[in-house]
Amino acid sequence: MKTKVLPTSIAVLVLFALVLGACAAPAPAAAPAAAAPEATAAPAATEAPAPTAVPAATEAPAATEAPAAGGKLKILYWQAVTTLNPHLGTGTKDFDGATVILEPLARRNELDELVPYLAAEIPSVANGGIAADGTSVTWKLRPGLKWSDGSDFTIDDIIFTWDYCKDEATACTTLSNFQPIKAIDAVDATTVKITWTEPRADPFISFVGSQGMVLQKKQYGACIGGAALTDAACQAANIAPIGTNAYKLKDFKPGDVVLYDRNPNFRDADKVFFDEVEIKGGGDATSAARAVCETGEVDFSWNLQIPKAVLEPILAAGKCDSVAGGSFGVERVVVNFANPDPALGAKRSEPDQKHPFLVDLAVRKAINLAIDRQAIADQMYGPTGEPTCNVLVVPAAVNSPNTKCARDVDAANKLLDAAGWEMNGSVREKGGVKLITSLVTTINTLRQGEQAIIKSNLAEIGVQVTLKAIDAGVYFSGDPANPDTLNKFYSDLQMYTNGPDGTDPQAYLQGWTCAEVNSSANQWNKGNDGRYCSKDYDALYAKLKAEMDPVKRAEIAIQMNDVLSNDVALIPLINRRTPNGKLKTLMGPTYNTFDSSIWNIAVWSR
Amino acid sequence: MSNYIFRRVLLSVPTLLAISIIIFAILALAPGDPLSQLALNPGIPESTRQLIRTQFGLDDPWPVRYWKWLTSLLRGDWGFSFSSRSPVIDIVMQRVPQTLQVVGFAYLLAVVLAIPIGILAAVRQYSWFDQLATVFSFVGFSVPSFFTGLLLMLVFAVRLKWFPIVYDSLLGFGSATEVLAQLRQMAMPVTVLVVQQTAALTRFTRSAMLDNLGQNYVRTARAKGLPYRRVVLRHVFSNSLIPIVTLVALSIPTIFGGAIITENLFRVNGLGALLITSINNSDTPVVMALSFVFAVLMVFSNLVADVMYGVLDPRVRYN
Numbered sequence: 006m007k008t009k010v011l012p013t014s015i016a017v018l019v020l021f022a023l024v025l026g027a028c029a030a031p032a033p034a035a036a037p038a039a040a041a042p043e044a045t046a047a048p049a050a051t052e053a054p055a056p057t058a059v060p061a062a063t064e065a066p067a068a069t070e071a072p073a074a075g076g077k078l079k080i081l082y083w084q085a086v087t088t089l090n091p092h093l094g095t096g097t098k099d100f101d102g103a104t105v106i107l108e109p110l111a112r113r114n115e116l117d118e119l120v121p122y123l124a125a126e127i128p129s130v131a132n133g134g135i136a137a138d139g140t141s142v143t144w145k146l147r148p149g150l151k152w153s154d155g156s157d158f159t160i161d162d163i164i165f166t167w168d169y170c171k172d173e174a175t176a177c178t179t180l181s182n183f184q185p186i187k188a189i190d191a192v193d194a195t196t197v198k199i200t201w202t203e204p205r206a207d208p209f210i211s212f213v214g215s216q217g218m219v220l221q222k223k224q225y226g227a228c229i230g231g232a233a234l235t236d237a238a239c240q241a242a243n244i245a246p247i248g249t250n251a252y253k254l255k256d257f258k259p260g261d262v263v264l265y266d267r268n269p270n271f272r273d274a275d276k277v278f279f280d281e282v283e284i285k286g287g288g289d290a291t292s293a294a295r296a297v298c299e300t301g302e303v304d305f306s307w308n309l310q311i312p313k314a315v316l317e318p319i320l321a322a323g324k325c326d327s328v329a330g331g332s333f334g335v336e337r338v339v340v341n342f343a344n345p346d347p348a349l350g351a352k353r354s355e356p357d358q359k360h361p362f363l364v365d366l367a368v369r370k371a372i373n374l375a376i377d378r379q380a381i382a383d384q385m386y387g388p389t390g391e392p393t394c395n396v397l398v399v400p401a402a403v404n405s406p407n408t409k410c411a412r413d414v415d416a417a418n419k420l421l422d423a424a425g426w427e428m429n430g431s432v433r434e435k436g437g438v439k440l441i442t443s444l445v446t447t448i449n450t451l452r453q454g455e456q457a458i459i460k461s462n463l464a465e466i467g468v469q470v471t472l473k474a475i476d477a478g479v480y481f482s483g484d485p486a487n488p489d490t491l492n493k494f495y496s497d498l499q500m501y502t503n504g505p506d507g508t509d510p511q512a513y514l515q516g517w518t519c520a521e522v523n524s525s526a527n528q529w530n531k532g533n534d535g536r537y538c539s540k541d542y543d544a545l546y547a548k549l550k551a552e553m554d555p556v557k558r559a560e561i562a563i564q565m566n567d568v569l570s571n572d573v574a575l576i577p578l579i580n581r582r583t584p585n586g587k588l589k590t591l592m593g594p595t596y597n598t599f600d601s602s603i604w605n606i607a608v609w610s611r
Numbered sequence: 612m613s614n615y616i617f618r619r620v621l622l623s624v625p626t627l628l629a630i631s632i633i634i635f636a637i638l639a640l641a642p643g644d645p646l647s648q649l650a651l652n653p654g655i656p657e658s659t660r661q662l663i664r665t666q667f668g669l670d671d672p673w674p675v676r677y678w679k680w681l682t683s684l685l686r687g688d689w690g691f692s693f694s695s696r697s698p699v700i701d702i703v704m705q706r707v708p709q710t711l712q713v714v715g716f717a718y719l720l721a722v723v724l725a726i727p728i729g730i731l732a733a734v735r736q737y738s739w740f741d742q743l744a745t746v747f748s749f750v751g752f753s754v755p756s757f758f759t760g761l762l763l764m765l766v767f768a769v770r771l772k773w774f775p776i777v778y779d780s781l782l783g784f785g786s787a788t789e790v791l792a793q794l795r796q797m798a799m800p801v802t803v804l805v806v807q808q809t810a811a812l813t814r815f816t817r818s819a820m821l822d823n824l825g826q827n828y829v830r831t832a833r834a835k836g837l838p839y840r841r842v843v844l845r846h847v848f849s850n851s852l853i854p855i856v857t858l859v860a861l862s863i864p865t866i867f868g869g870a871i872i873t874e875n876l877f878r879v880n881g882l883g884a885l886l887i888t889s890i891n892n893s894d895t896p897v898v899m900a901l902s903f904v905f906a907v908l909m910v911f912s913n914l915v916a917d918v919m920y921g922v923l924d925p926r927v928r929y930n
Contacts, residue, residue, distance in 0.1 A: 176666035261880035478643035530657035
C-alpha cells in the first residue's frame with residue numbers, strides 16, 4: 006500500500022515545485038514594502054568598486070588628473086545583451102552592447118545635436134554635404150581609421166553594411182534605416198556619397214545613431230542573406246564583432262555578461278580612461294537601482310523604470326545620481342474614432358463604423374480636461390516623467406508652446422451639459438447612448454496606477470470607465486490573429502508610450518494621417534490605431550513632406566501637433582524620461598533621447 | 612534486468628515525442644514573437660518585424676515547424692537562438708557550469724543536511740529537535756523563494772553589505788581571493804535553495820523512518836540486544852531508503868532545470884534564468900532545447916529510480 010501512496014505524493018511534490026517555479030517568475034514587485042526609508046549611514050568604503058590591480062602600465066596615465074586611469078567600468082542592465090551584431094539586435098540592450106565596440110558615422114548627444122564619430126564633420130547644406138534638392142548626402146570620413154584587428158577602415162565597409170542589411174533574407178532589424186538608400190558611392194578614399202531613392206528632408210536616417218553602426222566587411226563578407234543566421238562562421242561573428250570604437254570584445258556570454266578591453270587601434274586610445282568595461286544583464290530594475298545607489302557594486306545602471314514610491318528612497322541613499330532627461334516617449338491615451346462594439350462582429354473597430362460618442366468633440370474635450378496629469382506625474386512617475394499636452398515633445402524645436410491642458414472639471418462638465426449629455430444617475434446619457442468607456446493598457450504597476458487615477462477623474466464628469474490590462478507581449482505583438490493587440494484597438498480608449506524615432510518628426514506624424522488608418526484590409530499594421538482622419542491634418546502632412554527647409558518644417562510640425570491637440574485626436578499625458586543611475590564618482594554619462602544611453606562611453610572616466 | 616531496461620528505454624521514445632509535441636504546440640499557440648521587445652520602436656516598423664518572422668520560419672503552421680525542428684534534431688542540430696542568432700547548444704552549454712555550481716551545490720548541501728535531520732527527528736519524535744525541524748520545514752515549504760531571496764538581499768546585501776547583489780559569472784577559481792568571492796556571491800542564492808529543498812527532504816526522511824521504526828523487526832532487533840544506534844542506521848534507515856532514493860533521483864533533473872526565480876533574482880546566469888528569458892522573448896529553439904533535455908533527464912531518472920528499487924529491496928522483481 007505504501008508503494009502506491011508514495012509515487013502520487015512525489016508527483017504532487019514535483020508538480021508543486023514546478024508550479025511554484027513557473028508562477029512566480031516576475032518577482033520584483035514584492036520588494037518595496039520592506040525597502041528601508043532611511044539609508045544606513047555606513048560609508049562601507051570596503052565595498053567600493055575596487056579597481057583590479059593593473060600590473061602592466063601599458064598606457065601612461067595623465068599624471069595631472071587625480072584618479073589614475075584604468076580599472077573596470079561596471080554597467081548593469083536589467084535586460085541582458087544577447088547579440089553584439091546591432092543589425093540583428095532584438096532590444097535596446099543589444100544596440101547598447103554593440104555601441105561599446107562599433108560606431109556609426111555620427112551620433113546624437115543629449116541636446117539632440119549630431120556629433121561626428123567615423124565622420125570628420127557633419128554634412129550640411131552650407132558645407133556642401135547635403136544636396137539642396139534633398140537627393141543625396143556626402144560624408145567626409147576621418148582619415149587613418151583602423152579596425153581593432155589593425156586593418157584599415159574603408160568606404161567598402163560602409164557600402165557593405167548597406168548591402169548586408171538591404172538583403173531581406175539577412176533579417177536586419179535595422180532594415181528601415183537602409184531602405185531609402187538608392188546608391189552609395191566612394192567619391193574618394195575618405196568621401197562617401199549616399200543617394201536616396203526619393204528626395205528627403207532628413208539625410209541623417211542612415212549610418213547615424215544606434216541603428217547605423219558600420220560592420221567590418223572582412224568579418225561579415227560571407228554573411229549576406231540566410232547565411233547570417235545559419236552559417237557557423239557568421240553565427241560566431243554575430244557574437245564577436247570587430248569594431249572601431251574605444252573598446253574591443255574580450256569575453257561574451259550571451260544573455261548574461263559582456264566584457265570589453267581597450268582597443269589599441271582606437272584613434273584616441275590614449276584618452277580612454279578605463280582598462281575594461283563590463284555590461285552585466287538580467288534581474289530586475291529595483292535591485293539594479295540598489296546595486297548602484299545602495300551597495301555601489303556597479304558604476305552605472307540602465308533604465309530604472311520603477312514606481313516613484315520605490316525609486317525615491319533608493320535614490321536617497323546618496324551614492325548615486327539619476328541621469329534623466331530628454332524623452333523616452335509620451336505616455337498617451339488614444340481615443341478610438343471607430344466603434345469597438347463586439348456586436349459588430351468582423352466590422353468591429355473598422356474605420357467606417359463611427360464611434361457612438363467619441364466622435365463628439367465635446368466628449369473628447371471633456372475627457373481631456375478631466376484627466377489629472379499632475380497627479381499622475383506626482384504619484385506615479387516622480388523624477389521619471391512630467392505632464393505634457395503635446396504628442397510631439399522632442400527635439401525641443403518642435404515642442405509646441407501653444408497648447409494648454411490644465412485640469413478643469415467644471416469646464417468639462419459644462420461642455421458635456423452644453424452638448425446635451427445629461428446626468429442619469431452617475432453616468433451621462435444622450436439619446437439612449439451612455440458614456441461608458443473601456444480603457445485598455447499593459448499589465449504594469451505604473452500603468453494600473455494611472456488607470457485608477459483616470460477612472461476616478463472621469464467619474465467626476467459622469468464618464469464611467471471599465472479597466473482592462475493585457476500582457477505586454479500580447480498587446481505589443483501586432484499579431485493579426487490576436488484580438489488584444491494595440492493595433493486592433495478593440496476598446497474605446499487605450500494607453501501606451503510612443504515617440505519619434507529620429508529628430509525628424511515626419512515618420513512619427515505620419516501615424517495620424519487618413520492613409521495610415523488601421524483596418525482589417527491592411528492587417529491593422531499601418532500605425533494609426535485611433536482611426537483618426539482629418540483633411541486639415543492630411544493637408545499639413547503633405548506640406549511637411551514637400552518642405553525641405555528645417556525651420557519651416559519645425560513650424561509645420563508644431564501646427565500638426567496643435568491640430569491633434571485641439572481636436573483631441575489623442576490625449577497626451579506624460580513625457581517620460583529614461584532614468585539611468587550612476588555613481589557620483591563616475592563622469593561622462595548623459596541622458597539621450599535619440600541615441601544610446603552609453604553613446605559616449607569612450608570618454609567616461611572616474 | 613537488462614531486458615527490462617531495454618523495454619523501458621524503448622517505451623520512453625514515444626513518451627519523449629509526445630512531450631516535445633506538447634511543448635512545441637504550447638509555445639506555438641502562445642502569443643508574442645521574438646521581436647516583441649521592439650514592438651513600439653518606430654525605427655523597426657511592423658513590415659520589418661513581419662519580414663523577420665518569415666525569415667525565422669514563424670509563418671509556417673506549427674506542425675510544419677515541429678517537423679523541421681524534429682528532423683534537424685535527429686541530425687544533431689538544435690537550431691539557432693532567435694535572440695542571439697548563434698547556436699542553441701553553445702548557449703545552453705555555457706549555462707550548465709553556473710547552474711551546477713549554484714543549484715547543484717545547493718542540492719548536495721540540502722541532501723547532506725536533510726537526511727541526518729530527518730533521521731534524528733524521527734528517532735526523537737516530538738522532542739524539541741523534532742519540533743524545531745518541523746517548524747523549519749514548514750517555513751521552507753511555505754515561504755516562496757522570491758520572498759526569502761529579497762529578504763536576504765535587503766538584509767545581507769543592502770544593509771549589512773556582506774554579499775554582492777550582482778553575481779559575477781566571469782569569476783574563476785584561480786586564486787584564493789577568487790574562491791572567496793565565489794563563495795560570497797553564492798551564499799545568498801544557495802541559502803534560498805537549501806532552505807526550500809531541505810524542507811521537503813527532511814519531511815520525507817522523517818516519515819519514511821517513522822513508518823519503519825514501529826515495525827516488528829525493529830523490536831526483534833532490539834530484543835536481540837543490538838545497540839539502538841546500529842538498529843536505526845543499519846536496519847531502519849536501509850529500509851527507509853526507497854522513498855528517499857525516489858525523491859532524490861527524481862529531483863536530480865530539476866537541478867538541470869535550474870532555479871528560475873532564484874537565478875533570476877540573483878542574476879546567476881544558469882539554465883533557469885535562460886529558460887525564463889527565452890520564454891519571455893519567444894525564443895522557441897532555446898526553450899525547446901531546454902525543456903527537451905529536461906524531459907530526457909526526467910525519463911532517465913525515473914528509470915534509474917525504478918532500477919534502484921531492485922537493488923535496495925530484493926523483493927522487487929522485474930518481469
